[in-house]
Amino acid sequence: GAVVSQHPSRVICKSGTSVKIECRSLDFQATTMFWYRQFPKQSLMLMATSNEGSKATYEQGVEKDKFLINHASLTLSTLTVTSAHPEDSSFYICSARPTNSGGTDTQYFGPGTRLTVL
Amino acid sequence: AQKITQTQPGMFVQEKEAVTLDCTYDTSDQSYGLFWYKQPSSGEMIFLIYQGSYDEQNATEGRYSLNFQKARKSANLVISASQLGDSAMYFCAMRERENTGFQKLVFGTGTRLLVSP
Numbered sequence: 192g193a194v195v196s197q198h199p200s201r202v203i204c205k206s207g208t209s210v211k212i213e214c215r216s217l218d219f220q221a222t223t224m225f226w227y228r229q230f231p232k233q234s235l236m237l238m239a240t241s242n243e244g245s246k247a248t249y250e251q252g253v254e255k256d257k258f259l260i261n262h263a264s265l266t267l268s269t270l271t272v273t274s275a276h277p278e279d280s281s282f283y284i285c286s287a288r289p290t291n292s293g294g295t296d297t298q299y300f301g302p303g304t305r306l307t308v309l
Numbered sequence: 310a311q312k313i314t315q316t317q318p319g320m321f322v323q324e325k326e327a328v329t330l331d332c333t334y335d336t337s338d339q340s341y342g343l344f345w346y347k348q349p350s351s352g353e354m355i356f357l358i359y360q361g362s363y364d365e366q367n368a369t370e371g372r373y374s375l376n377f378q379k380a381r382k383s384a385n386l387v388i389s390a391s392q393l394g395d396s397a398m399y400f401c402a403m404r405e406r407e408n409t410g411f412q413k414l415v416f417g418t419g420t421r422l423l424v425s426p
Binding site for chain 1: 342344346351352353354355356359361400404412413414416417418419
């Protein structure tokens with residue numbers, strides 16, 4: 192149980208294009224999903240918190256117009272990197288917190304998406 | 310200020326031995342949660358174990374146990390009978406609640422564990 196998928200797993204794009212990454216909770220509903228970014232050999236940095244049916248909450252320093260988040264259903268959140276540039280190249284990983292998490296609020300993570308912008 | 314501290318950038322252990330990965334945390338909240346995640350080279354973050362601040366007993370999940378010392382603000386992960394497949398990065402994380410009521414995870418810098426035959 193508690194499986195989260197992410198698509199695509201790897202994407203290479205040209206500078207200036209937009210890239211959409213999907214995060215799905217496969218066997219549970221998630222009112223809240225999270226998007227993280229991880230640079231090589233570093234820890235995860237939270238980018239934004241995505242709540243179903245409402246606007247995402249972005250962490251300080253994260254451009255909301257550049258990283259568009261849509262949480263359209265209880266099982267799907269999308270992150271769109273708009274007008275991507277080489278500095279946006281990174282490992283993006285999402286997580287989902289089950290609506291009924293039993294008080295632990297455990298987040299279950301997807302396998303991540305490696306974005307390379309040429 | 311660093312809220313989760315993992316002081317061991319790398320650890321080595323021989324197969325079948327036990328290993329302890331250190332984690333200390335800093336919070337003024339009375340209610341908080343502590344998590345350990347494993348990240349193999351594939352990149353996926355795998356949830357291992359959870360400890361709530363009010364839990365009186367140390368959490369255990371199979372070969373994983375959490376040595377929770379609340380007064381010292383430490384939550385060390387103990388892996389018993391190490392296996393080659395345990396080689397990975399291990400992250401300690403704390404659930405914190407912001408003034409807005411939002412809850413989020415704060416991660417440590419991680420410890421790379423290498424299990425040798």
